[in-house]
Structures are given as structure tokens and as C-alpha cells.
Amino acid sequence: MRVVLSSYGSRGDVEPMAALAVALRGLGAEVRVCAPEDEEFADRLAGVGVETVPVSYSVRALAAGPKPATVADLADRVVMLAAAQYEAVAEAAGGADTVVATGLFPAVTGARTAAGKLGLRYAYAAFFPGMLPSPHHPPFPLPGRPLPEGVTDNRTLWDLDVESQNVLFGPGLATLRANVGLPPVDSVRDYAITGRPLLAADPVLGPWQEPADLDVVQTGAWVLPDERPLPADVEAFLRAGEPPVYVGFGSMAMQHGPTDTARVAVEAVRARGRRVLVSRGWADLAPVDDRDDCMAVGEVNHQALFPRVAAVVHHGGAGTTTAAARAGAPQVVVPQLVDQPYWAGRVAALGVGAAHDGPVPAHDSLSAALATALAPRTRAAARELAGRIRTDGAERTAKLLLEGFGEPA
Template sequence: MRVLLSTYGTRGDVEPLVALAVRLRARGVEVRMCAPPDEEFAGRLAGIGVRLVPVGPPVREMMRGSALPSAAELSRYRAEMLETQFDVFPAALDGCDALVAAGLAQVAARSAAEAAGVRYVYVSYAAVHLPSPHHAPPPRPGWPEPEVDDHAARWELDARNVNAQFAEALNGHRAAIGLPPVDNVRDHVLTDRPWLAADPVLGGWRETPGLDVVQTGAWSLPDERPLPADLVAFLDAGTPPVYVGFGSMRPAQDIGRMTVEAIRAQGHRVLVSRGWADLDLTDDRDDCFAVGEANHQRLFGELAAVVHHGGAGTTSTAARAGTPQLVIPLQLSDNPYWAGRVADLGIGAALDGPPPTADSLDIALKTALAPGTRARARALGSRVRTDGAEVAAGLLAGALG
């Protein structure tokens, strides 16, 4: 049995499929993965014995600036990605029994699976990416935000935007390989039975007509790596610090500095995660420490709070650790959704709106660091599941027989 996994994006897009790959391989399934050609992804996949099929340009190069590429550049990237996928997928699918695709960028995936006669599964890492009257669609970079408040109308406009970008090219390729046209590209990619790799407590799905969503729980692996010795020494040298990190995202230049100052003003030590933004210390005071790659599963339980951008993986890891969160979301993808979930559940605070100020950061930090917030975070943490990847692997292996 052989399965092709496919995604395109940052580490938060790749790691859940890594977890699924490990669980599938434990069941004797051969796995290969289409992913960006960044060195860190190639090394990660080699380490678990999964063949990388590189697709598209390196993601890290695209994320170098503090701003996203322009709308015209994003449109070009999307069009080129569609062409690349139709070039790459047929050979990558050779001998495969199924294709699991994560993210709307996988526009060609279902067509390639149909042409190869293999099972196709679409997976989302957050409920907000799936059409529902219970929430609006997430911000899609490079496309204008609809000027309407009704959720159904916003989802309809979202579908039109996706069609405007992809329908002509997708249907041209489908005709060339003997497949009928599709009239709604987004829903074609999602299918009417998508999988949702998110924790039911943290980001549950509300029943929606027309979608039979299979919620497995978030896909992750236990991480047993020790923390670096110098980080352990910093943790041991005082009270639990507040973590500040934005993962693969690059926030506005002043956000990191302002956050560090706000944390210090409340008498807390600070742990800065460099990430792709290469955040660093603002001075040489001993109440602040900068760290590179580290085991978040082991680290987050040692902290007073986690300040981050609202990525699905970071939100889930902090929630599972029972550590309060302050989410400063970029207006991108599912970041605002996870900010809202953290605030609604009372396990932290969110600054989802105007750019943060010293006053708004001060208020949000006080909320995140309040005893009641910590108590709620700890209570929820004990309910967060860790078996999502195993559940998904079992479902897929069972379906393939």
C-alpha cells in the first residue's frame, strides 16, 4: 500500500502530514510527500524515511520580507503552482492507492487523483477553512475582503474569487486528460466529506448542511527532544518567563520589541523565539533570552504564557500544555480564527484588530496572566487529544483495505 501526501506552505502546513506519515509507516504503508523544496523540510522527511517530491519554490524565500508578496505576485505564484502540480502529480502518484491533500493551494490534486483512479482525501487544519454559516471565510492574501457581513454571502464571494483565479486553467487541464469541467473549484477541492485535523475541544466543527466533516483531532507526534542546556539554565534561573515567537511568520518590525517591553513592564522575564523572522534581543539584560529551534511540547509547560501569531500548531501545543496564550494574529489564513478561539475559551487573550499599542498589549497580557486564565487553560489542556494522526492513519488504512 502506498500513499501520496501533499501540501504547500510553512512548517505549520508540513508538520501535520509528517505526523500522519509516521503513523502510516508504522502500519506498513509506504509514503511519499509533495512539499516545498526548503532544506528543513527535505531534512525532516529524510529523517522519517519519506521521499520528498519537491513542488514549487522554497517557501522561506517567499517569506523573507515583513510584508507578503503583492496581489499580482500571489496571483502569479498560484497560477504557476497549478501548472507545476499538473506536471508533478502524475509521476508522484505512480503506484499510489490514495492522495491526501492539505490546503486550498492543492487545486490540481483531486483532478490528478481522478485521472490516476486513486482515492482522494482533502484535509483542513482549521474549521474556518470549510464553508459554514457559523463563520466567515478566512482572509485570503491578495484577494479583496468582501464588504458584506453575512456569512453565506461572504462564502459565495469567496467561491467566485477562487473560480476567477483557477477555473479556466483547471478545466483546461481536466479537458486535456479526459475529465469533465467543474463549476465550483473551491468546493471541488474540498469535497463534500473533508477531514478536519483539529482538536474538537479547541476548534470543533459545528454541523453544516452539505458537508459531512470527519474530525480526527490535530495531527502531531510526541517530541522527546531535550531542551538546549543554555535554555534550561535560563529557565532555572528565575520565575517562568513569557514566550514571544511568531514561527514562520514575519510580523511588523516593532511588534517583537513592543511585546518584550510590555512583558518586562509587568515584571516578567522574556523568552524570545527567533523563528523565520529572526527575532533577537533588544539589549543584553539577563531577564531576556533568545532561542532557536526548541521542543515546544517540553518547553511550553515551563512558561507563564505564550505570545504567538495564531498558527494551528502553536495554539494546539500551548493549549495541550495548559499554558495561557496571547495571540497577535497576522490577518492571514486561520490566524484570526485561532485568536478568537483562545479568547472565547477564556484560555488567553487576543489582539485581533488594530495594530497593537503599548496600552492594548498591557491589557491583553494582564488578561493572559491572570490566575483565572491559567486555571481555565490547565483545565482545557487535560481534555486536548493527542491521537489525531493515529485516528487518521487508521481511517485511511481501513478505507484502502
């Protein structure tokens, strides 16, 4: 069997696909992953022996570039992203049976269009429950399409979400489909996610609630075992004193700007009597001075690092939240967008950390959140939760796919 895994987004959208690819390969399947052309993704996938077909548009360039000014500009971008993903999936799909897609919706629709055109089975994967329609939670707001004030019925909000998805992404998808000889679809969202999506989130950390309209299959998070050692300088820093607080915001640019964000974070951690490990990330954070209680790190193995820190301050991506939870590390989540407010709320509700109020950390607000995260009761709760996080999500999903999971073309 050959499976094509399609992803377009940040590290949190690509890393789980690497985990699933390794699990599929372990069961004898052939796997190709379509992912952004950015070098960091290609290197990561190559490092675990996964064959990659690059999507010819850098996600980092997309994140750093200007935002579409008009609906017409957005439609052009949707066509570009959907077409790039379509072409990558079509290139990877020779002899394939199934396409599994995740990431930005325009890219997902491109992958589904390729699967349909080629007659392949198709499955959609979400990494947090709020991506999927449910009477138990609202959709997240889309660009330029805020949720209406005063409307609290979730079913009504999800009906409005269909309209918003069609307005934002419908014209671009219709153009792509016309270009490849296919008719338009009635609902972009329902076409992308299908009636039986996969939910690759831990059932304790991010549970799916029943009853619901969709037949959701929750597998657990897709986690790639990481055996890479920590860099020698990071290892030396860890051994030189008490466990530090890790501060990193992944692919987020941060509204404060890198210098102010780093200064606020470092000063707030120091005020709690802790050393600091600052992860540069896409925001390019750096130490604010040359004191030896603070160190900057690049991309490192979170599975090796997080069990050795006092707390993890981060943006609330699904991957970082799950990695910290598995490590038993208390968390402070400073949410920026999409799934991050959800994960912030779950961390607070489970008692394993604090949800920062808003996307811009200030010294006092971050210091207060750290006080919660560094409390003994929070550390105890985080350690207890760690023992309940599933570790077999990728393997379970791989078996489902080999058994024929997915929607027929």
C-alpha cells in the same frame, strides 16, 4: 497500501502531515510526503524517517517575494504552484492508492488533479473549521476580494466565496488541467475540498458545528510526538529563574517589522515582571539589548518548552495554538491572517488567554493582553483544558485512510 501526503505552506501545513505519515507507517502503510523544497521541511521530515518528494518552489521565497500585481499575474502564479504540486504528487504516486492534500489552494488543486489523472482516491484536510463552508461561520477574505459590507448571511457569503475562488484560481487551474488533458471544473473550491473533507482540529479547541452542508469528519489535530531535548543554553536559561514568557510568530513577517515587534514584546513582558524567550522565526526577531532576562531561540521542541513557560505569545497558527493548549500554557494571540483570528477568538472564548485586538502589537495593548494571560484564573483554565485535548487525531485518520476513506477518482 501506499499513501501520498501533499502539502504546500508553512511549518503549520507540513508538520501535521509528518504526524500522519508516522501514524500510517506505524500501521504498515508506505508513505511519501510532497512538501516545499525548503531545507527546514526536508530536515524535519527526514528526522522522523519520512520519505519526501520536494515541491520545486520554496514557500519561504514565495512569502518573501513580491505579491502578484494583477489578476493575470496571480493566474500565472497559480499555474506555477499547481503544476509544481502536480509534478511532485505524480512523481510520488507510483503504486499509490490515495492522495491526501492540504495547504495553499493552488497547490491543493494541483494535487487533486494529479490524483484524478492517475485514478487515485483523494481526501482534503483542513486544520481549522473556518476553511470549510458552514452556515455557522463566514469564509475568510481572499486577496483583493473582501467580504461585502452589510452581508451577514453566511450561506450567501460562502456562495460569493465560490465566485471569488473561481476568479482568483479558476484560470490557472484550467490551464494546468488543459495541459494534462483534463477539462475545467465548475467550482475550484468544491473540487479541492470535496463533499467529505477531514477536519484535523481538536473538537474542544476548534469544534465543527452541525448541522452543515458538508459531511465533515473531525479527527482531532495531527500531532507528531517530539522527543527532542531542548538545547543546553535554553535549558540553562529556564533553570536560571522564574518561567519566562515565550514570544514567537512562526512564519509571519509581522507588519511592525522585526526590531519594533521585538522591542514592543520584550518591553511589555518586562513590564509584567517576567523574563522573555524570543523565537526568531521567519520575522528574525532578536533581543533588543544584552540584559540576561531575555534570550533568543531558534527552532525548538514546543512540546518540551511550552509546559515550562508562563505564557505563549504567538500569531495564532493552528499548530502553535494546539501545542500551547496541550501544554496547559496561557496564550496571547496576535492574529495576522487566514485562520489566526479564529484561533484568537477560541483562546479568548475558552478563557485560556487573550486575543490581541489587531495584527500590530503596541506596548499598552500587549501589556493588557498579558495581564489577562498571566492571571491565576487563566492559568487554571489552561491547565484544565489541557486534559481535554485529543492526542490521537493522526492515528484515527490513518485508520480511516487504510479503510478506504477518500473520494474515488
